Amino acid sequence: MHTPQARVFRSRAQQGGFTLIELIVVIVILGILAATALPRFAGLGADARTAKLNSARASILSAANMYHGRWLAAGSPSTGTTTFDATVVVDNTTGYPNVATIQYAITLTDFDTTSAGTGVFYSDASHKAGCSVTYSATSAGPSALVDSSAC
DSSP states (O other): OOOTTTTTOOOGGGOOSOOHHHHHHHHHHHHHHHHHHHHHHHTHHHHHHHHHHHHHHHHHHHHHHHHHHHHHHTTOOOSSEEEETTTEEEETTTTEEOTTTGGGTSOOTTOBOTTGGGTEEESOTTOOTTOEEEEEEETTEEEEEEEOTTO
């Protein structure tokens, strides 16, 4: 026996979509998830710049040691300077590239190299103060100090 009221109710499988309440609940849940995840991902830019600086530090030290090896293979001249590859000048008192020419021993893309002649490499133009790698060399060996205090 069919009554007209019974035909109004359909099973869940026959429904064509979601109700407005279900959609609102899903949107609210997604909003809550986004609000809790946003602070976690907001600080990743500074972490990326710090990783970039550490990578540059490793490149600088590797290049300095490579040219030191070439200097040793050349007989370790004791006075003046020695030039390799027409651009990299090695100080013969230390055996390592000097601060003015270390920039030619490495390839750093996406860096601000306006102060590279002084041995300072900045992460980018908008993060100069407190976001750099500074190269120096002594007879004890090369050093590349990372300053990521304001990345």
